Amino acid sequence: MLIGTGGTIKADLLIEGEKIVATGQEMDVPDAEIIDASGKFVMPGGIDPHTHFDLPMFDTVCSDDHYTGLKAAAFGGTTTVIDFVPQDHPTLQESIDAWHEKADLKATVDFSFHMNITRLDENIISEIPRLIDEGIASVKVFTAYNDRLRLQDGEILKVMRLCSKHSILTMMHAENGDVIEVLTADALAAGHTEPIWHAYTRPAWGAVESVLRGIALAEQANASLYIVHVNTAGGLDQIRYGQARGLPVMGETCPQYLFFTEEYLERPDGAKWICSPPLRKEEDNEALWDGLVDGGLQTIGTDHCPFFFDGTRAIEYEGEWIAIPGKELGSEDFTKIPNGLPGVGDRLPIMWTYGVGKGRLTPNQFVALTSTNPAKIFGLYPQKGALLPGSDADIVIWDPHRPLKYGLAHAHHRTDYNLYEGWELVGYPEKVFLRGQIIVDDEQWFGRAGMGRYIMRQPTGGVI
Ligand code: URP
Ligand code: ZN
Ligand code: ZN
Numbered sequence: 001m002l003i004g005t006g007g008t009i010k011a012d013l014l015i016e017g018e019k020i021v022a023t024g025q026e027m028d029v030p031d032a033e034i035i036d037a038s039g040k041f042v043m044p045g046g047i048d049p050h051t052h053f054d055l056p057m058f059d060t061v062c063s064d065d066h067y068t069g070l071k072a073a074a075f076g077g078t079t080t081v082i083d084f085v086p087q088d089h090p091t092l093q094e095s096i097d098a099w100h101e102k103a104d105l106k107a108t109v110d111f112s113f114h115m116n117i118t119r120l121d122e123n124i125i126s127e128i129p130r131l132i133d134e135g136i137a138s139v140k141v142f143t144a145y146n147d148r149l150r151l152q153d154g155e156i157l158k159v160m161r162l163c164s165k166h167s168i169l170t171m172m173h174a175e176n177g178d179v180i181e182v183l184t185a186d187a188l189a190a191g192h193t194e195p196i197w198h199a200y201t202r203p204a205w206g207a208v209e210s211v212l213r214g215i216a217l218a219e220q221a222n223a224s225l226y227i228v229h230v231n232t233a234g235g236l237d238q239i240r241y242g243q244a245r246g247l248p249v250m251g252e253t254c255p256q257y258l259f260f261t262e263e264y265l266e267r268p269d270g271a272k273w274i275c276s277p278p279l280r281k282e283e284d285n286e287a288l289w290d291g292l293v294d295g296g297l298q299t300i301g302t303d304h305c306p307f308f309f310d311g312t313r314a315i316e317y318e319g320e321w322i323a324i325p326g327k328e329l330g331s332e333d334f335t336k337i338p339n340g341l342p343g344v345g346d347r348l349p350i351m352w353t354y355g356v357g358k359g360r361l362t363p364n365q366f367v368a369l370t371s372t373n374p375a376k377i378f379g380l381y382p383q384k385g386a387l388l389p390g391s392d393a394d395i396v397i398w399d400p401h402r403p404l405k406y407g408l409a410h411a412h413h414r415t416d417y418n419l420y421e422g423w424e425l426v427g428y429p430e431k432v433f434l435r436g437q438i439i440v441d442d443e444q445w446f447g448r449a450g451m452g453r454y455i456m457r458q459p460t461g462g463v464i
Helices: 070-077 092-103 123-136 153-165 177-189 195-200 202-219 233-244 262-266 282-294 346-354 363-377
Strands: 011-018 017-026 041-043 045-053 078-085 110-116 136-143 169-173 225-227 249-253 314-316 320-322 393-404 424-434 437-441
Touching: 017 169, 041 233, 041 363, 045 070, 045 346, 045 363, 070 078, 070 424, 070 437, 078 092, 078 363, 078 424, 092 110, 092 123, 123 153, 136 153, 153 169, 169 202, 169 249, 195 262, 202 225, 202 233, 225 233, 233 249, 233 346, 249 282, 282 363, 346 393, 346 424
Parallel strands: 045 078, 078 110, 110 136, 136 169, 169 225, 225 249
Antiparallel strands: 011 017, 041 393, 314 320, 393 424, 424 437
16 A cells, blocks of 8 residues: 555556656566565655754763764655754854764654744844755754753844745744743752753743744744644644744644653663753643644654763664763753753654554655655655655655564664653554655665665745
């Protein structure tokens, strides 16, 4: 069964070189190599619209780079990732060039970039329209991380106006930076050091308020807006409020906000679940599922940004022992725990079993949320996110019946833990193709560093 053709159909798919050239019933093509996918689903490779690789944070760096992380993506059925370029250099161009240096020779699946705008001046303003020439059709702004990444509201308004004029999509990390600053200082002064204080100091109402603030600013800027990692029921309510008034506002959530709550931070290994925004409550999980089902939310990303739980103990990766400082950096102080979770390889298998398998999502919704919608929103469609003549032959043959006890042994992330350790799965990628070449065949890896291509994205701006 093919998904990603506009519906689900029983058909054959003809590939020539890197492209899909035809779909049809019982095609008879002399000399064609035949791959039998009877009893399986055939779908476009996943597109993860929200990843971080090789990202410096606090006194360390996230533990997957553009080789290890993109390889893990491939094993989980994802063939394109969109990674965020931090604004770490005086100019945007230098920041982008530096990120290409990290990624280009390592990438194992296709990739593209979003640009973080975390400092604004006249020079940066003059550079933003030129992002399109770099194939970057989206920027991310932050209302949190005071003195580090946050822009003031007036600056965000200026970015949105400019982006709207040049068909660049504004993405927003929505939390209230001032509230976080005050609560964090209070918590530390009172001697609170445990991981749960990460959640207590980043309250849900701050996230709700700043989603609405973002929508209000976007309305005034006549801009489209994409809220990343939506994590609260209230934030989704604000998105729905905007959508009901015809505003072009979209939302992404991530598996961690569907399956886990802040209570996980109270466990002895609670640092494993530290991410920003933090995990919330069960009613938030449930509301976000509803948003995926009824279209309030458009995409499932991962915000993949892994760190070792214990970076003093080496793990074996491709025959080498490696240890990278991780969550233990904050064992005495929750504000020093690097923020972020592994997930790029987990996304499709987990969402299939617990979304499609549990009857919450149809196979078509699954593909829309994890591939087609990200492609449409971020200017990759129909090159990616579709099984149409002319699309790249990024294809996953999905075995919907394969049972698997999941966890670190199956996930290929370069870290020492997996959030879904021991979870029972039914359904898993069997074969993964990148532009017509097989890169994963069951547990075998045929990819190589540098085979992933940088994808120039088209200007965007609308909503889907
Ligand atoms: O904890 C997270 N999510 N780290 C990555 C940075 C971000 O805000 O997406
Ligand atoms: Zn963020
Ligand atoms: Zn992120």
